[in-house]
Amino acid sequence: MTAQNGWSRRNLLVAMAAGGLLAAGRSGRGLADAGPDGIADEELARKLGLDIPPERLAEARRFLARHPAIDVHSHPGRFFMSGVDLWDPSMQMFAAQDGAPQISVADMQAGGLGAACFAVVADMKSLVLTETGLHALRPLAPGESWDDCRRQMAEFRRVLASEPIRLALTARDVIDNHQRGQLSGILTAEGGDFLDGRLDRLPQVWSEGMRSITIVHYRVNEIGDIQTETPVHGGLSAFGADLVREMNALGFIIDLAHASYDVVKQAAAITTRPLLLSHSHLQHEPAAHTRLISVEQARLIAGTGGTIGAWPAGLTQRNLGDFVDETMRLIDAVGIDHVSVGSDMDANYRPVFDNYRQLPLVVAMLGMRGLDEDALAKVIGGNFLRVFAAAQVEAES
Ligand SMILES: [Zn+2]
Numbered sequence: 001m002t003a004q005n006g007w008s009r010r011n012l013l014v015a016m017a018a019g020g021l022l023a024a025g026r027s028g029r030g031l032a033d034a035g036p037d038g039i040a041d042e043e044l045a046r047k048l049g050l051d052i053p054p055e056r057l058a059e060a061r062r063f064l065a066r067h068p069a070i071d072v073h074s075h076p077g078r079f080f081m082s083g084v085d086l087w088d089p090s091m092q093m094f095a096a097q098d099g100a101p102q103i104s105v106a107d108m109q110a111g112g113l114g115a116a117c118f119a120v121v122a123d124m125k126s127l128v129l130t131e132t133g134l135h136a137l138r139p140l141a142p143g144e145s146w147d148d149c150r151r152q153m154a155e156f157r158r159v160l161a162s163e164p165i166r167l168a169l170t171a172r173d174v175i176d177n178h179q180r181g182q183l184s185g186i187l188t189a190e191g192g193d194f195l196d197g198r199l200d201r202l203p204q205v206w207s208e209g210m211r212s213i214t215i216v217h218y219r220v221n222e223i224g225d226i227q228t229e230t231p232v233h234g235g236l237s238a239f240g241a242d243l244v245r246e247m248n249a250l251g252f253i254i255d256l257a258h259a260s261y262d263v264v265k266q267a268a269a270i271t272t273r274p275l276l277l278s279h280s281h282l283q284h285e286p287a288a289h290t291r292l293i294s295v296e297q298a299r300l301i302a303g304t305g306g307t308i309g310a311w312p313a314g315l316t317q318r319n320l321g322d323f324v325d326e327t328m329r330l331i332d333a334v335g336i337d338h339v340s341v342g343s344d345m346d347a348n349y350r351p352v353f354d355n356y357r358q359l360p361l362v363v364a365m366l367g368m369r370g371l372d373e374d375a376l377a378k379v380i381g382g383n384f385l386r387v388f389a390a391a392q393v394e395a396e397s
């Protein structure tokens, strides 16, 4: 595949260094292959070189049975790739990735996950990898992102039809499904590019189950500026400001991952609902990166009553312990009510949390840092449920 479509090994190495979306090596596969379902948490911790007392792991299991753990940003099995026309030149970069996408529900269940946000990728047809990461170098024709999102949303529906995952349209759905021992899937979009500057597309995707939109991604779209390109809108565009109001009115969660500081500041001033920033962590020396956020940016999200998904990316992190460090750093900066977990599972850059079977380890390690049950429950799912519910309160009026 690589040779046929002209993507060299070097291109793939660049992809691995690009910073998100493309770089997932599906290293979780090796983990899943290492033993049968129900691989012991202790054995997994040992393999990862983590010193976690067995009683902490057992307590984490009991915790996950009591509280729905929610991944606030993910692309399970890279489902956005399913059904791609591999001969389409704009898809060849993605086609060069390893293997066929496959959602590992077994890993989700074995790890005690309650819900995952399944994000379609709206600008994927425009993205090209360069030495400096992902950039939107191919123009998108009007309707091109919309058509591609239709394909990806159809794939999500196929997942719901074929896997034991139930669509969650409300926070209540997530809680009810968890109590029945069922996994929830929440439909989201990474990039508002599919709107093509049209607010009238929002009610349609709402009616099809979409509940959150990361309004910008790697392409500078009609909505606002992004972290990884030079600003052109001065923050939100006029359309972007209207979009925030309309998403509030309809009940969508507004997700500002990838957005520039000015976009976050302006959206925070407009929104009447708590904001989400689904996957990032704090800038700090010596490992600065454009995809990370300042304490001020994090506090803008917290100031709306919102939450920030701690992101287990290899930009600054080498292992699960580093991820727990970054999560605690966020909690210290913005408070326990404003941090969640956004794994970017199966499309993250050098993920350090790369298989849902590691979830009990994350819970145990956060507990070892001093989070009690109430605090843990907020970070693992409660804060997102609060934002999810608040987005829809009287949303129809
Ligand atoms: Zn992202």
Ligand SMILES: [Zn+2]
Residues within 6 Å of the ligand: 021, 073, 074, 075, 119, 190, 344, 347
């Ligand atoms: Zn993503």
